[in-house]
Amino acid sequence: MILELAGDAGERGRQHGSRMRDQIRARIAGTVSGPSEAVAGPWLAAIDTVGALGAELRGIAAGAGVPLHDVVLLNAFEAVEVARQVELGGCTAVALPGPILAQNWDANPSLAATVGIHLHRGPDIPTTVLLASPGGLGWIGLNAHGVALVNNDLLTRAVRPGVPSQAVRRDALAQATAARALHAIVSRPAVGGRAYLLADAGGDVVTVEVAAEAGPAVTRHPGGTVHTNHALAPTIAAHEDSDLLTATYPSSHARLRRATDLATRPDATPHLVLTDHAGQPLSICRHPSAEEPTVTAASVVFDCARRHATITLGNPCTATPVEIDLA
Template sequence: MTVIDCAGTGRQMGRAHGEQARDAVRAALERWRADAGGGVGGLVHTFPLLDTVQRLMPELADELRGIAEGAAVPFEDVVAYNCMDEQWWLGRQHQRRAGCSVLGSHTTHGTLLAQNMDLPPAMDGTQIVLRLRPKDGPEQLVLSAAGLVGLTGVNAAGVAVCVNTLGMLHGGPEGLPVAAVIRGALTRRTREEAIAFLSAVPHASGQHYAVADADGLGSVECSAGGVVSALAPGDRRIVHTNHPLASTDIDPVALEELRAEERLGDSEARLAFLASALRLEGSSAALERLLEDTTVPVCMSGRPGWPMRTFGTVSYALGSVPRARFRLGLPESAQWTEPGWSGPAAS
């Protein structure tokens, strides 16, 4: 496993990322350009996504600049690459992403949150874990791909964030890209603060955010039309895939596309399997085993014609000291590892 240690200001963390993972960033961008068919840089100039990041999260905008500087690659490519979800609906309507399964439970023993991150097969081999020590805010452990600021993560204060794309919800080019939203939530020190952040910012893409800390779970579905809780009062578990359970901000054209491509049916099958199999008092190992399922399948190994493959799996245990386990790849080719914190938890 490649752990990239980054500390300091946004610009310093970005440069550390770009310098340590330079070859991987360049390879990832080459694959991305080939997969996208060219012209992806226009996303930066056509839509105000970068302006929104700069206005709401200037340190993250600096981190993107630092990645480009450290890896010696074009800044606009780094920005566009970090608008991955936005490309799938805004720039490339015919390739809406459908992947990722999230599980969570909260008991008297603490809170568990886990997920499969499913991405295009071309991204396999670019997996990294970012260990971020920002100048302000808690340390973070973040699953990512070389050149991306993050896909899912947990911080040393004990707040974890997992995600599912909801491609049938309305997006908005004035909103904050998903990768930026994830990192913004991970700067918060409690679940309530993270959900307040999610509820306050505009969203560029339809996305479900599962947020957890030692005291409980949160589940919100976000779109350009607003933020809706997907967790009923008193619920102590989360099961979510790639269709909304609460939001009604539906784009009918996108919904029909996903249904025609069988991606809606796939999401519904994964949800039904996981909802029936998840036990509230289960262990981290039990959640991890569910995410290895190959019958539905929950774990996507890249069957012919299917656009997604399981890029990695995360498993967070949120007690007095938060723990994070990462598997960077498929179960048959990658082992679980726990990188640990560089300093005292909750620093």
């Protein structure tokens, strides 16, 4: 159930590629099309500026026996217009005192079927547990310093080549504090819309919303917060495609209101929020429906102070969680 990867970046990538060869090839076949080598070039050049992530991707490609440019595009979904993306993810994120970051990681069925738990150990990074897909650098995670990251799609209009968000997330999760993780995010131009929610063992909790058209919007949350799939900062919301948001994530506003109500209750817990079915099928715990093309693929609870991850593959209302202690 857990893909354990050890060694330097290139070796961890090689292990990843060789152990998940069939799954990586299937994901490439289902998501990558067209003149991928030319499209991937600028994204790979940008990834090569971020630590050893380029070496990790080269290791994945070598281990799986697939072209490097195809692996790059698994990690640069922003290269494809949002309306044409095969893989889509929704998500409801919450920060509670502790600090604890929790999230239902929602995706359309094709992407949901790929997600798993990856555990990285190496001389170049803190030990890090990730929710990731075959061939991918990772979607969300927690490191041994107690830095956690979850995030939400924001459907802003513009996209520009640069460091794709999966590489940004991994760079943030290589840091020792939320402040340094925040710097890793805001120090490079955003390639598209996204909301990152960060926390660390010292109690710092921060949201940063980004878009290609605007500077980052940063908010600190000493009492906790929630986020779904629409921008809360006016400077970012001004660039959202409201029609695409309504068509893709029609539950976003209702999930935000419900998660806010639950997270501010005196008896609030991550489980209370993430297993909620109010408004079903457009609920926080998402099940298949014709009204929205995403389901809850996994649910995570990252306890930053304890350096402890609780990860459920599938709906948290029914599936059995896996406990991972990084302390």
